[in-house]
Amino acid sequence: MVTETYKLINAIKKMYPVVQFFKNRYFPDGKVYYSEKALIETKKKGRVIAPFVVPVVGGIAITSEGYRAMEIDAPYIAPKKIITAEELEKKAFGESPESGRTPAQRENELEAEYMDDLRKSVFRRHEQMCTELLTTGKILMKHYSNGDDAAKGINYSLKYLQFFENEFGNKYNFEKRFGDMSASEKILEFYKMAAILRKRGTRATDIVMAHDVSRILMTNKDFLEFYDLAKVDFGDIKQSELPEGVACNGRININGVVMTMFTYDEYYEDLDGQEKAMLPAGTIAFLQPKMGETVYAQVTFYSKGGFKSYAEKIVPRFVGSERDNAAEVQVFSRPVPYPYDWDSWLIANINDEPVPQTDSPESISTHTGQTEPLAETELKAEDEINAMTKKADVIAYAESIGLNGLDTEQKLDDLKAQVLNYQGEKYDL
Numbered sequence: 001m002v003t004e005t006y007k008l009i010n011a012i013k014k015m016y017p018v019v020q021f022f023k024n025r026y027f028p029d030g031k032v033y034y035s036e037k038a039l040i041e042t043k044k045k046g047r048v049i050a051p052f053v054v055p056v057v058g059g060i061a062i063t064s065e066g067y068r069a070m071e072i073d074a075p076y077i078a079p080k081k082i083i084t085a086e087e088l089e090k091k092a093f094g095e096s097p098e099s100g101r102t103p104a105q106r107e108n109e110l111e112a113e114y115m116d117d118l119r120k121s122v123f124r125r126h127e128q129m130c131t132e133l134l135t136t137g138k139i140l141m142k143h144y145s146n147g148d149d150a151a152k153g154i155n156y157s158l159k160y161l162q163f164f165e166n167e168f169g170n171k172y173n174f175e176k177r178f179g180d181m182s183a184s185e186k187i188l189e190f191y192k193m194a195a196i197l198r199k200r201g202t203r204a205t206d207i208v209m210a211h212d213v214s215r216i217l218m219t220n221k222d223f224l225e226f227y228d229l230a231k232v233d234f235g236d237i238k239q240s241e242l243p244e245g246v247a248c249n250g251r252i253n254i255n256g257v258v259m260t261m262f263t264y265d266e267y268y269e270d271l272d273g274q275e276k277a278m279l280p281a282g283t284i285a286f287l288q289p290k291m292g293e294t295v296y297a298q299v300t301f302y303s304k305g306g307f308k309s310y311a312e313k314i315v316p317r318f319v320g321s322e323r324d325n326a327a328e329v330q331v332f333s334r335p336v337p338y339p340y341d342w343d344s345w346l347i348a349n350i351n352d353e354p355v356p357q358t359d360s361p362e363s364i365s366t367h368t369g370q371t372e373p374l375a376e377t378e379l380k381a382e383d384e385i386n387a388m389t390k391k392a393d394v395i396a397y398a399e400s401i402g403l404n405g406l407d408t409e410q411k412l413d414d415l416k417a418q419v420l421n422y423q424g425e426k427y428d429l
Contacts, residue, residue: 020123021246021264022130022278023294025206027337030293034311037071038295038336042163074297074334075141075159079121081114083107083327111329115316118331122314124268126294130337131278133161134285135347137168139337150271154409158418163342170346172196178213178350183222187254193286193346194257202344204286207261209249210279213350214263218249245278259286282351292339299332379423385416394419402426 033039088106129139142156149155164170172193178186190207197204209217217223242248245266252259266278279285299315300307313333320327339345380397388394391408394415398406403422406415 020127020130021243021262021266022134023123023126023337025289026134026287027130027292027294027339028290029313030295032296032298032311032313034298034309036073036297036300038074038297038334039069039071040295040336040338041069042338042340042342072161072336073159074336076143077122077125077333077335078330079118080328080330081118083110083114083329085325107327111318111327114329115331118329119314119316122331122333126333126335126337127266128268128278129335130294133163133337133339134287134345135280135283137164137170137342138162144271151273153272156410157414158410161336161338163339169343172346172348173352173355174348174350175356176354179216183220183225186217186223190259191254191257193348194254194259197286197344197346198257200343202288202341203257204288204345205258205260206285206287206289207259208264208279208283208285208287209261210277210281210283211263211265212281213284214247214249214261216350218263280349282349284348284350286346288344291341291344292337294335294337296336297334299334301332382420385419385423388412388416391415398422 031039088104088110129141132139139161141159141161142150142153143159144150144156174181174189176185181189194204242262243266245264247263247265249261249263252261264279267275268278270276296311296313298309298311300309301317302308313335315332317330317332318327319330379401385394385397388397389412391410391412394412395406395408398404398415398419401419401423403419403426406418
């Protein structure tokens with residue numbers, strides 16, 4: 001039985017790799033920081049043209065657009081499984097009743113099996129964080145102290161990563177219902193989305209579709225005939241290199257913009273036991289490989305001799321308890337996925353209500369200016385906010401300054417902290 005953390009780290013690295021589509025293709029692994037915080041740096045791409053200058057002038061400085069550097073308190077992902085003496089005394093799945101194997105022999109196999117199960121659950125969380133970032137522009141992270149609260153969705157500490165300021169500007173709305181569009185109209189909408197990103201200084205190369213969108217397109221005779229199916233280029237994406245639930249539909253040329261089409265149909269079981277789609281039904285995403293990265297913070301916990309820190313992407317741990325006559329297999333990870341450019345992708349959903357466009361779709365706002373508080377709202381000082389004793393009062397004040405989404409199931413101190421953080425960032429206090 002292996003119990004030393006460093007040996008377990010090496011063992012988990014040698015396990016069969018799990019392919020994660022959104023995580024590996026769009027937010028591949030970056031640095032691991034020997035700190036509780038992870039540094040993320042983003043830069044808005046631009047299309048500024050170089051100026052002409054008179055010969056006697058040394059040059060004209062061009063303003064650097066949209067550079068941001070932030071230290072983020074990395075979230076904690078820490079699933080665990082318990083091994084009991086009673087469990088080890090029973091025969092394992094597929095084991096012959098006459099095997100004669102001892103509990104100690106079963107423990108080694110069960111430890112490895114649990115570690116692999118936990119590792120995969122962590123990878124699923126990484127993937128879910130990436131899809132949530134792309135579809136909403138932010139990642140909501142509810143931190144629980146026990147499994148019962150997690151299953152019920154109560155008594156959590158909420159943290160979030162948000163990659164927009166006033167509103168999520170990467171959402172595209174179709175002018176009419178997707179199912180009512182002709183093949184040429186669908187192609188035109190795709191071209192408009194690609195053109196918007198081009199105008200922002202980004203060239204999307206991938207169209208990732210939920211399974212229902214793919215079914216509509218790839219079974220539509222007019223859509224296929226529009227391209228002449230025999231001439232659709234299936235490119236060089238090898239199906240064997242794609243994870244389960246992902247299919248490459250080939251490459252198409254949309255008015256000079258060459259795109260690779262993918263169908264994504266993967267699910268996960270949430271903490272409440274409900275099965276949910278990684279990519280919401282109806283989603284169409286215009287993306288580019290390596291549009292961001294995932295950085296990690298260190299993991300620190302107590303072991304023999306004192307506290308130790310491990311700067312690794314995934315840290316396994318084995319803890320035994322003589323008092324409880326049981327052992328725990330734990331796996332820790334502190335990932336922070338982020339995009340290099342906040343405006344570098346577009347997302348649409350065919351199930352959304354159509355929005356007639358009065359202006360060119362290429363005029364979608366990417367405003368990043370400072371927001372002023374509502375005229376009738378008087379901002380409270382930190383002492384005034386901390387003096388509040390009722391959750392309802394904190395939530396009411398939060399909504400008055402533009403912070404929505406808080407609820408009474410959160411802790412009072414967490415509600416206050418979120419209001420102070422929002423107020424400080426939003427109004428530069």
